[in-house]
Amino acid sequence: MQLVIFFLMILTHTYADYPALKAVLSEKGLRDVSQMMAVWMQSKLKSIKIPEFRGEKDIGIGTVDYVFSNMQVGQCSMSGPSIEFVKGTGVSVEISQLSLAIKGRWATKFGIIHDGGSFDLAVYNIKIQTLLELGDDAGRLSITTISCSNDIGGVHIQFYGGASILFQPFVKHFSGEISGIIHMKICPAIQQAISELDMNLQKKPVNIPMDQYIYLSILLTSSPAVTDQSFELDIKGEFYSNSSPSEPPFSASKFDFQYAENYMLSLAASEFLINSAAYAYLSSEVLQINIKDNMIPKSFPIHLNTSQFGALIPQLRTLYPNMEIQVHLYASKTPLFSFSSENIDVYVPAAAKFSVVKPDGMLVPLFRLDVAGSFSGSALIDNKHLTGAFKMKNLTLTLGSSEIGDFKTAGLEQMVVIAVNMFVLPKLNDYLKTGFLLPTLQSFSLINSKLLIKNGFMVIFTDVEDSWIVSMTTKV
Known part of the structure; x- marks a missing residue:
């Protein structure tokens, strides 16, 4: 009975046609x-x-x-x-x-x-x-x-x-x-x-908060499929923004997978699950950050001031000599994840608004750069942690708008590529090397887990351990 509740808490539902989550x-x-x-x-x-x-x-x-x-x-x-x-x-x-x-x-x-x-x-x-x-x-x-x-x-x-x-x-x-x-x-x-x-199952909340920004809806899309060898739940997985819940401009695709007989539980999630989370965060206006010069490592060769940027954009030195620059970086559209055999690809469309900081703290708009970045990575489960690593595939900059006239972006593009490779990705991969602890519910935890990435979905084969049962067995 506790395991049935465990399954329920990790499942989800939306209006799309196909389930984004499957549990067997x-x-x-x-x-x-x-x-x-x-x-x-x-x-x-x-x-x-x-x-x-x-x-x-x-x-x-x-x-x-x-x-x-x-x-x-x-x-x-x-x-x-x-x-x-x-x-x-x-x-x-x-x-x-x-x-x-x-x-x-x-x-x-x-x-x-x-x-x-x-x-x-x-x-x-x-x-x-x-x-x-x-x-x-x-x-x-x-x-x-x-x-x-x-x-x-x-x-x-x-x-x-x-x-x-x-x-x-x-x-x-x-x-x-x-x-x-x-x-x-x-x-x-x-x-x-x-x-x-x-009755307790029917009273369980169907909207599970993930954090202060998004929640996960957990309704089944169809009745459980019971064979003489397995019990399968098809679920529609979608995240929603707390502040402005809405459907994303994409839908879930059909996928099928073969469960593993030598594991207790097989859990599969399609690209739709991750992408709906990205859309929910975008709708919550979370995917943005203001970057100031004091946030950049002192060892980095380029800093946010008009003197150094003047080497790439000459008019900055003339219009705003020796002044600090602030960058508002945000996702312009939903970042999209795609899964292929043992590989995760991420496409990130973003924009960066540059402003000069006047002595009184007022911001004066300079220009906007449109950024298109693509990255590839891998993920695996190591000692109950979901770990991974990513590298850059491509990154391009184009001038979206400008209050200081036209200028070439090739130098800026090269600088951003260096910054991402030297600062952003190492920080990210150090974090992913430690990884995320696999989820637990009450006393249940996932053990002996294996992660596979397939075309269009990922699947976790795992056993389930109840720490309370283990302690009771030890006492017995």
């Missing part, structure tokens, strides 16, 4: 989930609060009223659970040989005789079978119980305290009654738990 849980993943569930269930069963129940039983010589209270599970053991995909439906879950050792208090009333004490209750060889349907409820993952059955191998009660020895001969009567009560309560309890889980 393999048969290996399902087996590993069952092992996680075994540890999780045993821990939960030990902490479960069992409500008291009372009843009466005709034992042939009269009616005994009884109540069992303060019950706690002391020990539990189980085989499984066994979870299997059911094609076109969902999953079947079978728990066998579940045994519980319960301690509690008892009280009885037999005519005028009142008695009480403690008891040990052993419920053994419990078998539960349930079929769960995984579907789509208005874009949200839904889970419902189709069928449920259970069987109890036996119940044994040992009374302590009071005059319990008087009632021990009638334990078989109580055992049958308790066995019946437990049998009737198991499936309704499971159905209630699944219903509550489904």
Whole structure:
């Protein structure tokens, strides 16, 4: 159940025709989930609060009223659970040989005789079978119980305290009654738990904030596809601007990929996902920066002042002698990413507005340069971090507008190329060398991950680890 929620939190939806995200849980993943569930269930069963129940039983010589209270599970053991995909439906879950050792208090009333004490209750060889349907409820993952059955191998009660020895001969009567009560309560309890889980899924937020600027919408585009070997979710991944959400001037393209059977989970994202994030940041007016001379390393040969720029633009020395320059650099259009075999290409259309800074701080516009840059890079997963490196393929400058007359841009273009290669890309690649830690959700983390870049999409093959389960297993 926790893994289902994990999948939901990393999926998305938009109005485009094709999904930009796909997630596939393999048969290996399902087996590993069952092992996680075994540890999780045993821990939960030990902490479960069992409500008291009372009843009466005709034992042939009269009616005994009884109540069992303060019950706690002391020990539990189980085989499984066994979870299997059911094609076109969902999953079947079978728990066998579940045994519980319960301690509690008892009280009885037999005519005028009142008695009480403690008891040990052993419920053994419990078998539960349930079929769960995984579907789509208005874009949200839904889970419902189709069928449920259970069987109890036996119940044994040992009374302590009071005059319990008087009632021990009638334990078989109580055992049958308790066995019946437990049998009737198991499936309704499971159905209630699944219903509550489904309600929680429907209440999950569909807009997930990424930062203060953009959010990710997470609605399914279609019902889950369940085969006898996998569980697949097709999702439409799109980022939106918080301040001005709108659709980008491009749409998602169809893509298919082969999931990896030897990994628990396969996650694939098309170019549309990354490009929608770039468009959302552009719409949020984030992709811009004011560059001042004090931001440039002292070792760099060119600085932002009219004296040095005058060597490239002679009229600057005449119009604004020995004055500081400020540059407003911004993305003029959406930067676009494209994926090809093991390679990431990035096209960055930008503009740079140059202004002179007067002694009173006022800015006087000089000119605007239009920039077209293309870069290529690679990415991989190293020790739970997404890392990468980029290099320049091409960069061109053209004069967009000017308040100081025309001038040639070849020298400026060469200077910018040097600046990008000597300053921008090394800083970027140093940052990417450390990389980004792979995402976690609650106690879940991605391990043994492998990243592949294909034509039009990238895919991560990974296993999933629950740190809480690991710690519990270690304790056991």
